[in-house]
Amino acid sequence: MELNPWMESVSGVEPPRKPGRAALRVVADLLGEKPRTVYAWYRRDRIPSFGAALNITLKSKGAVDWNGIFIPFARAAIEVGGRDVA
Structure with missing residues (x-):
C-alpha cells in the first residue's frame, strides 16, 4: 500500500475527498x-x-513498506521533470 492511501484510511477520510491538516493530525499523533510534517509528506513536498x-x-x-513510501516520491519527481523533492 502507498503512504497517502494509508494516511487517508487512518484519518477516516473517504475518497474522493482529501484529508486536510486537521484530519491528518490522527496520523501525526x-x-x-x-501535523505539518505529515501534511508535507501527504502533499509530497517532503520525503x-x-x-x-x-x-x-x-x-x-x-x-x-519502503516501496509504498518512496516510489510515489520518485514518480512525482519524474513527472515534474526531476524537481528536487527532498
Missing part, C-alpha cells in the same frame, strides 16, 4: 510527528527520513 519511514512501516503493521 499515531506516528509521533508534527520522510529513514527513521520516519521505519516508524511508518512499523505503525502500519507492514501495510506500508
